[in-house]
Amino acid sequence: MPPRTFNFAVGRTNPETFPVERMQRAASAAIAREFEELTDYPGKLGHPGLRAVMARRESEREGVAVDPDRIALTNGSMQAVTLTAEALTRPGDTVICEEFTYVGTIGAYRSLGIDMQGLPVDGDGMRVDLLEAKLAELGEARRPKFIYALTTYQNPTGATMPVERRRRLIDVAERHGIPIVEDNCYGDVHFDGEKPPALFALSDYAGIVYLCSLSKILAPGMRLGYLYAQPPLFESILARRHDAGANTFAAATVAELYRDDVWELTEELNGHLKVKKNLVVEGLGNELSDVCAWSNPAGGLFVWVRYPTDVDADRLARSAAERGVFFAPGSNFHIDGAPVPYLRLAFGHVPDADIREGIPILARCIREARTSNAAREFEGLFDEVGQDT
């Protein structure tokens, strides 16, 4: 192990800004007030206080009413991802998702024997324009049980789906009677500009299952996420739940933390994350403009980097690791694990100084892992190779 490490591999939140004192006060208040609830089982929905706060979070962000009794707290949004798939599929069933998507989702779906059918991703997220052709190709026999989409600050690409594409996604899904699982776990890690509405805010389609999380705006170790859906889908997903409910201790503490407002703390933390994101993007701009392309996401915890096809990915990973630089290879996020010329940089937990120092080291490793001096064969992050743009 090198003496100093620069860990861009794992999507974490920022320990520097973890609100230690506020959490201590919140935990103390929750324990004193809610020991009755702590000595009982949470049930399928979970702590009413946190459900109310999360309903307010969704309602304030989206501008529509959200019923806290249609929210079920989960052990992180990852349990919601898994539970939804367990409820809606059997081994061998087909699901449509982005061709590049969250590695946890890929692992869960694979383990459940799900046939993942990917749609390409561009700067506007899932290529919904290709959805009907994909459905036609799959036919009735492989009709997807649902469509899984990371609509905002997509992991790993950082792409956000514009409102018109969202409407089209809902329209196609509703016409075909296929549920949509919208994973918005990164949605409130927001740096710039306007956020398009969540799918549930655009439509009354009862096939929308919405997933969200506290892992990205607060801390993954709190293991709090939730799903929000309408009957009868909500009930059929919860019927598959057998863990006696989500953590009351964590839920009561976080409900207390956000009692007055969920946004103040979130924006404070996002301010620090935006600095980190900018350091990554500036570092890449200083070092790699001639050979790479990368995202400059308006939110989320990741920068997605494309490097030339003549980079030897194994050599890159090895030499970076030798110099203490860690990142997630793009193939991890490909539904078939295809060897793709991308890597993902997670910056949420990396000290600013480490970003400043680490990116130039990574840049050197990329250059040294090239097997030619050929010019870069692409312009944009999502261009097909050789494509005119």
Next chain:
Amino acid sequence: MPPRTFNFAVGRTNPETFPVERMQRAASAAIAREFEELTDYPGKLGHPGLRAVMARRESEREGVAVDPDRIALTNGSMQAVTLTAEALTRPGDTVICEEFTYVGTIGAYRSLGIDMQGLPVDGDGMRVDLLEAKLAELGEARRPKFIYALTTYQNPTGATMPVERRRRLIDVAERHGIPIVEDNCYGDVHFDGEKPPALFALSDYAGIVYLCSLSKILAPGMRLGYLYAQPPLFESILARRHDAGANTFAAATVAELYRDDVWELTEELNGHLKVKKNLVVEGLGNELSDVCAWSNPAGGLFVWVRYPTDVDADRLARSAAERGVFFAPGSNFHIDGAPVPYLRLAFGHVPDADIREGIPILARCIREARTSNAAREFEGLFDEVGQDT
């Protein structure tokens, strides 16, 4: 709803003795010290500190070494129950369990499409003497994927399996190569006498999966349980896990709470529970000796009551509810939901005064729900009707 309620229905811990200040101090210390861990994902095993404390708990109780890296923390032991079944069975597979068992397990197994094959329970737990005949009856086609047993303070009967029966269970299972899932979630709610060793302390058989919990000695709202198993079973169960790990916040807090010792607080709480158990048993003795039989468990949170077969169960439940008395009907705990002349009284969370007042009301309801004046047709809690004892 009647003005006053006596809720013997749900298995909870005691809010009167919840260690509020100790938990507040533990949470504060854990937050201050472990915010780095809180901003990361716990992984499949979970918080190393709590795993070390739970390894010590098991090792001190059982007198054998326990490797913390063979312990995986779960969202209550209920997630461990579910995860183990998901990993070891497919829909239609057979599992052997006690004919009366935990309602959460029954619900999970039913939802997973498991064919539950019950063995009768007596005062010494599962009738292991009938196991080989059951295996022969099932044959190779329905060979069970595992045997699930609540070995100590069985829910709902309160029975504890003596050491000789434990050895026989292991012997039969090992000879047939069938895993045993030992659920010891009540084991440390201990009032009197010696506890027999856990199965893993009696044998090196690598097919033993051991489940335990913090829900019974501390609080179910902490949602902390664990499984302990040997390779390759341990790894194959964890391969089915897709929730990104158990709650670090709760785990770090409880590790701090029990840092010096897990037993002092447990024994303190057990002292109060024993008073409650004795109040239930004495109340039943004062009121129902001529018509009922009941357990007097050496531990756990339940008293199991048998009433005469001429009691109209619906009328009993209705009239008890009208007078504010709630209990769990015996049929809830029967693997086939059979209408059985039993009910279960949970006492852990019921104030002493409510036990004193509630049991006589329940007794009146039982007497009024009888449809004859016939003599009681049984002696003991587990006698077959008409059986000579």
